[in-house]
Amino acid sequence: xxxxxxxxxxxxxxxxxxxxxxxxxxxxxxxxxxxxxxxxxxxxxxxxxxxxxxxxxxxxxxxxxxxxxxxxxxxxxxxxxxxxxxxxxxxxxxxxxxxxxxxxxxxxxxxxxxxxxxxxxxxxxxxxxxxxxxxxxxxxxxxxxxxxxxxxxxxxxxxxxxxxxxxxx
Numbered sequence: 001x002x003x004x005x006x007x008x009x010x011x012x013x014x015x016x017x018x019x020x021x022x023x024x025x026x027x028x029x030x031x032x033x034x035x036x037x038x039x040x041x042x043x044x045x046x047x048x049x050x051x052x053x054x055x056x057x058x059x060x061x062x063x064x065x066x067x068x069x070x071x072x073x074x075x076x077x078x079x080x081x082x083x084x085x086x087x088x089x090x091x092x093x094x095x096x097x098x099x100x101x102x103x104x105x106x107x108x109x110x111x112x113x114x115x116x117x118x119x120x121x122x123x124x125x126x127x128x129x130x131x132x133x134x135x136x137x138x139x140x141x142x143x144x145x146x147x148x149x150x151x152x153x154x155x156x157x158x159x160x161x162x163x164x165x166x167x168x169x
Contacts, residue, residue: 012091014098017053017065018046024062025053032064032081035142042067045078054098056082056091066095068103068111075103075157077113080122092125100129104157111157114150116141123151131155 017025022039030036045051051069055062064082068075077099082091103111114137115122131153140150 011058012063012094013057014054014094015057017055019043021053021055021065022046024055025065025067028062028065028081028083029079031083033079037079045069051078052099052102054095054102056086056095058086064091064095066099068099070103070106070108073107073109075099075106075108075111077111080113087121092122093129096125096129100155100157109157111155113153114140115153117149117151126153126155129155 022042025042026037026039029042042053045067046053048069050071051067053065053067055065057063062083063086064080066080067078069078070076077096080092080095080099082095100111111131112134113126113131115126117123117136132155133151134154135152137150137152139147141148
């Protein structure tokens with residue numbers, strides 16, 4: 001680890017995101033999702049001591065992030081976004097695995113998330129990372145005038161060493 005809360009690998013720096021990154025998080029989310037969250041949404045979520053965000057940066061700027069919260073022994077990944085230019089290069093996997101390690105260090109035994117049923121790339125990432133489907137939320141995602149189903153996925157966690165230092169502990 002370098003910089004206290006960062007991990008560098010292959011030209012990518014993974015680090016904690018906080019109040020100073022709210023504009024960046026909102027801009028990245030807008031690039032990735034039609035129903036993007038506002039800066040105030042990120043601020044409200046990150047105010048909670050149970051929440052955390054990790055951001056992936058390259059030499060040219062931010063490439064993606066993951067936002068999650070851990071309550072008691074469960075973690076929920078609220079959103080994971082990688083900009084189109086950086087997809088299919090391992091950024092999503094690096095962010096996901098760093099979040100899983102941080103959640104484990106906070107005492108989580110299981111991680112849950114929702115993914116759009118029609119998002120094959122994300123579903124592949126989660127399946128390859130050990131997630132399995134535990135439910136379906138019909139009409140969970142808005143797609144303009146239509147709605148898409150959300151799949152609820154779960155992964156059980158084992159104790160591992162965190163990749164990112166948790167400043168809230």
